[in-house]
Amino acid sequence: MxxxxxxxxxxxxxxxxxxxxSLPVQTASGTGSLGPxxxxxxxSAALTNGNVDLIAPSTVRIAxxxxxxxxxxxxxxxxxxxxxxxxxxxxxVNIPCVGRVCTPxxxxxxxxxxxxxxxxGDFLNVTADFGLSAARVGPDWEIDVTIQGVPNLQFGAASAxxxxxxxxxxxxxxLAIPFLGPFLAIGVAALLATIGIAGVTGLLxxxxxxxxxxxxxxxxxxxxxxxxxxxxxxxxxxxxISIDDVQAQIQSTDEDELVVTVDVS
Amino acid sequence: xxxxxxxxxxxxxxxxxxxxxxxVQGKANDVSLTGSEDVFVALHEDGLNDLLSRFFTTRARYLxxxxxxxxxxxxxxxxxxxxxxxxxxxxxxxxxxxxxxxxVDVHPQSMGLPPELDPLGVQRVSLVTKVSLCxxxxxxxxxxxxxRDDKPDDRTHDHPDRPAGKLDPVCFEIEVFIIARAERxxxxxxxxxxxxxxxxELVDFEPDPFExxxxxxxxxxxxxxxxxxxxxxxxxxxxTFTLTPNVGPNxxxxxxxxxxxxxx
Numbered sequence: 268m269x270x271x272x273x274x275x276x277x278x279x280x281x282x283x284x285x286x287x288x289s290l291p292v293q294t295a296s297g298t299g300s301l302g303p304x305x306x307x308x309x310x311s312a313a314l315t316n317g318n319v320d321l322i323a324p325s326t327v328r329i330a331x332x333x334x335x336x337x338x339x340x341x342x343x344x345x346x347x348x349x350x351x352x353x354x355x356x357x358x359x360v361n362i363p364c365v366g367r368v369c370t371p372x373x374x375x376x377x378x379x380x381x382x383x384x385x386x387x388g389d390f391l392n393v394t395a396d397f398g399l400s401a402a403r404v405g406p407d408w409e410i411d412v413t414i415q416g417v418p419n420l421q422f423g424a425a426s427a428x429x430x431x432x433x434x435x436x437x438x439x440x441x442l443a444i445p446f447l448g449p450f451l452a453i454g455v456a457a458l459l460a461t462i463g464i465a466g467v468t469g470l471l472x473x474x475x476x477x478x479x480x481x482x483x484x485x486x487x488x489x490x491x492x493x494x495x496x497x498x499x500x501x502x503x504x505x506x507x508i509s510i511d512d513v514q515a516q517i518q519s520t521d522e523d524e525l526v527v528t529v530d531v532s
Numbered sequence: 533x534x535x536x537x538x539x540x541x542x543x544x545x546x547x548x549x550x551x552x553x554x555x556v557q558g559k560a561n562d563v564s565l566t567g568s569e570d571v572f573v574a575l576h577e578d579g580l581n582d583l584l585s586r587f588f589t590t591r592a593r594y595l596x597x598x599x600x601x602x603x604x605x606x607x608x609x610x611x612x613x614x615x616x617x618x619x620x621x622x623x624x625x626x627x628x629x630x631x632x633x634x635x636v637d638v639h640p641q642s643m644g645l646p647p648e649l650d651p652l653g654v655q656r657v658s659l660v661t662k663v664s665l666c667x668x669x670x671x672x673x674x675x676x677x678x679x680r681d682d683k684p685d686d687r688t689h690d691h692p693d694r695p696a697g698k699l700d701p702v703c704f705e706i707e708v709f710i711i712a713r714a715e716r717x718x719x720x721x722x723x724x725x726x727x728x729x730x731x732x733e734l735v736d737f738e739p740d741p742f743e744x745x746x747x748x749x750x751x752x753x754x755x756x757x758x759x760x761x762x763x764x765x766x767x768x769x770x771x772t773f774t775l776t777p778n779v780g781p782n783x784x785x786x787x788x789x790x791x792x793x794x795x796x
Contacts, residue, residue, distance in 0.1 A: 269579025271565070271572075271787075272772035278570035278794040282773075285796040487772055495583060495767035497720070502608050506590045508583060510770055522564045524572075529770040531582050 268528035273518070279525050280319040283329070283412070286484045287316040293478050301342050302466025308340035312478035317394070321523035324516050327397040327412050334393060336475050338429075339386035346377035346441070349457035350450050375446055384436045389425040393418050393479060401515045401527075403491065408513040410487035410527065417480040426467040430459055487513070487527065508532070569791035571775040575768045577638040577786045583768075587761050588633045594760040595633065597753075601626035601668050601699050626668035628701060631757055634661040634710065636727075638783050646709050648733045655783045657727060659710040659758070663750055670700035708750060709733045710758070714781035714788050717762060724764045725781045725788060729755035765790065 274282065296309040317331035357372035397412045434455050441447055441454050489510060496506035512530040517523060565572040575583070588595050596610035597603070603612040615624030636659050637643035641652035643660065652658050712727040732751045737743040765775060773794060780790035 269576050269582065270768070270770050270772070271574040271576075272769050273565040273572040274570060274773055274794060275564065275566040278566070278773075281570075281794060281796055489771040493770060496587065496762075496764060499720075502593060502606055503591055504608055506587050506767075508586050508767070508770075513770075518565070520562050520564045522566070524564055524566055526565065527772045529772065531579050531770060 268512075268514070269531045270529040271526065272529070273524045273526045276319060276321050276523050279321055279327070280316070282486060283319055283327075283484065284316045286486055287314050290314055290484075295474065295477065297474075299340075299470045299473055300466070301340070301470045302462035303348070304342040304344065304462070304466075306340040306342040306470060308338055308470070308474055310336060310338040310474045310478075312336040312475065314478075314482075317392070321517045321519075321525055322396075323519040323523065325399045326415075326517065327399065327525075328394070329397060330394040332393045332395060334391040334475070334479055335388065336390065336478065337386050337388040338471065338474055339384060340470070341381055341383040343379055344382050344437070344440075344458065345379045346444065346447070346454065349461060350377055350447070350454050352376045377447070378444060380440050380444070382433065382437050382440060384429070384432050387425075387429055387432055389422075389428065391420055391422075391475070391479075393420065395479070395482075397482075397484075399515045399517070399525075401487075401513045403513075406492070407488050407490050408510050409485055410513065410515045411483050411485050413483040414480065417476060420472065420476055420479065422468050422471045422475070423464075425471065426464045429467045429471070430462065430464065433462065434459055487515075493531075566791060567779075569778060570794040571773045572789070572791045573765065573769040573773070573775060574785075574787040574789045577636055580636050580638065580788060583763060584636060584761055585633050587763075591760075594757050595631040596629075597757075598628035598666075599624070599626040599668075602628040602666070602701070626699070628664075628666040628668075628703075629753055630664040630666075631754065632662040634659040634758065638786050638788060640784075640786065642786070646733045646735050649709055649711055649731065652711070655713060656730075657712045657714060657783050657788075659712060659727070659729075660707065661710065661754070662705055662707050663754070664703050664705045666701040666703035668699055669702045670698040706734055706737065706746075708754065709735065710754060712758065714783050716777060716781060716790075719762045719764045722764055722766070723775075723777050724762045725768060725790070726762045727758050729758050 292311050292313045294311045298305055298307050313335045315333040317329045317333065320328040320330065322328055352375055354372055354374035357369050359367055359369035361367050395418045396415045398415050399410065399412060401408070401410045437455055437458055438451065441451055447454065491510050493508050493510050494505050495508045498505040508531045510529060511532050514528045516526055518526045590608070592609045593606060593611040597613045598610060599613055599615040603610040606612045615626050617624040636657055637652070638657050639652050639654055641658065643658055645652060645658055649658065709732065710729055711731040712729045714725055715728045717724050717726050729751065732747055732754060734743050734747055737746065765777065768788065768790070775790070775792040776795055777790045777792035779792065781788045
């Protein structure tokens, strides 16, 4: 190889700090399942690098990789699905000279309301292994650090938080519905029981996991027709060299290093 | 008179040898490349030759120099230089110097050198090139000090790219062996590396006093030409990692090696 370049583990940590820190906040929106309900959501995630551990021959392990996420969602709640509809009993009275008179027998059909849960945020600490790959991509040579597999994300605390937020969002909406007041506590409890921790996790998982599962950081990108020396006037045009091959690997000696080798011509 | 290599390498500072001095790419060992530094960058002599070839091909003016009769104006292809002025010679003596793209060998030695330069010293780089030196003799038939009355067709070493008109260059070409060291410098405020020529040697050139004079002239010319090839660290690293060098450039293990702090 014509060129050998290496950085040690602390330097790789700082390099990835810069790379990850430069990533824009990722956003996503769509619909997902919140227990038996269909929820429309919008979410965002900001990433912060963790501690880098270089493992030969080609693994970059990042421990404590932080994902700060937010999610807000709304869902349509058919209250009848949690509190049964009912009818008031009919009362009939025999009135002299009038005859039998009955009161109406109104039935309560609970309406459907939209529950909007305001944006809630939390963070995840993820430990994941990333692989190294060097390849020619169009006119460029690139080295990417790409996550291997899908890490298991734990949303336990966040799920409880979101259930509480659902209750808080649903309460004033249910209170405004005539005749439901006496059943408010039952209604909220039934709603939370219907969704459950599993329902919240079932919503968060598919929303947040893609922010992590497809993670790939570009740590090197240079054109194959590489400008080695910039132009310095009309008589000193830029000097280009051809980058013919790029390889990246982790070498372990008395310390672990990310080593990049480059062939030029 | 014995030939005396010019320059004197012993007066030069030898760069500090890094702990990774024995590290050679592809060799298994227990010593890291970076040592106590963040970043290590090494340019193998093959890559250095590629880089210098591209540099001197793109900016051939650092190899081709001529007075106005040879080079009308400075371009990327050639640099115009002054004529050699001399009283009684109207317009002066026009001349042209052309260097071939040098071939580089970084310590340890793998390229043959003349005895005066052999063996290649530690932390040193050897180069070999050919130099063509041309002088315009277009007016000499009319001069009284031309007793042989040479005709242009009598000369066998004429400049191959003889321009039209009265220009009548007489040239010779000689192989030159060079010893240089790598030196850290800057280019546009950024760290860079260049080669500083220390000694040169002409082979089988007689008489010795003339060899010494010619070596003196060519040392100055070659030193100036080679020093123009300033290679930014981005070129040496192919843009992999940006470093602020603390160690090097060390010429060892067939590589120019640098190490320093990572710049992000």
